[in-house]
Amino acid sequence: MTPIVLATDGSEFSLKAARFLNENKVVPADGVVHVVHVAAQLTGRAAMYIDSEAVSQWQEAESNEAINPVLDLLQQMGIPAERKALTGNAANEIPRYAEEVGAHLIVLGAHGRGRLANALLGSVTNRVLQRAHCSVLVVK
Numbered sequence: 001m002t003p004i005v006l007a008t009d010g011s012e013f014s015l016k017a018a019r020f021l022n023e024n025k026v027v028p029a030d031g032v033v034h035v036v037h038v039a040a041q042l043t044g045r046a047a048m049y050i051d052s053e054a055v056s057q058w059q060e061a062e063s064n065e066a067i068n069p070v071l072d073l074l075q076q077m078g079i080p081a082e083r084k085a086l087t088g089n090a091a092n093e094i095p096r097y098a099e100e101v102g103a104h105l106i107v108l109g110a111h112g113r114g115r116l117a118n119a120l121l122g123s124v125t126n127r128v129l130q131r132a133h134c135s136v137l138v139v140k
Contacts, residue, residue, distance in 0.1 A: 001080075002031040003103040007094045007128070009037070010066030013109030017139040018070050021107065022077040026137070033074055033081040033107075036097055037066040038090035059087055091127030099133045106132055110140045 004027060008014035021027055039059035042050060063085035074081040086093045098106050108125050129136050 002028050003034055003098075003101045004031055004105045004107060005034045005036055005094065005098040005101070005103045006070065006074075006107040007036050007038070007090070008066045008070045008109075009090075010062075010069075011109065011111070013111055013139070014066070014070050015073060015109075017107050017109040017137075018073050018077075020137075020139045021074075022079060026105070026107075027079050031080070033079055034084050034097070034101055034103065035067050035070045035074065035081055036084045036086060036094060037063040038086045038088060038093045039063050041087045041089075060085065090124045091131065094124075094128050095131040095133065104134050106134060106136045108136065108138050110138045 004021070006014070006017060006021070008017075018033075021033065027033060039062045041059075042055055067083045067085065071081050071083055084097060086097060094106060094108075097103075106128060108128060110125060125136075125138055129138075
């Protein structure tokens with residue numbers, strides 16, 4: 001199978017990226033799309049005061065909320081798909097996971113916040129582009 005990683009943050013932009021895969025025949029006949037969500041990891045003092053089980057449940061719920069609509073859409077379109085919930089920094093975890101599964105493509109939906117917002121907030125997309133071992137498709 002030829003793996004493709006589609007990273008989702010639960011936004012409409014992720015659904016648009018999934019539709020793009022189908023409309024443009026991006027997934028090869030032997031392809032499988034790994035729908036990935038990266039939940040934030042609590043660090044510092046917050047992690048010390050919050051029950052780890054509660055954090056795990058919150059991360060799982062957040063990932064399910066982000067992954068399920070994309071997974072459902074891909075399955076409706078007849079595209080084989082798998083789910084993967086990760087925790088940590090999305091800009092690090094997405095390319096790491098893509099390399100782990102031997103993906104030949106990472107797909108991201110672009111929010112299009114603009115240059116100023118990206119300069120101030122940083123851009124997961126830009127950092128994934130810098131760190132990825134494979135091609136990255138940004139769907140606008």
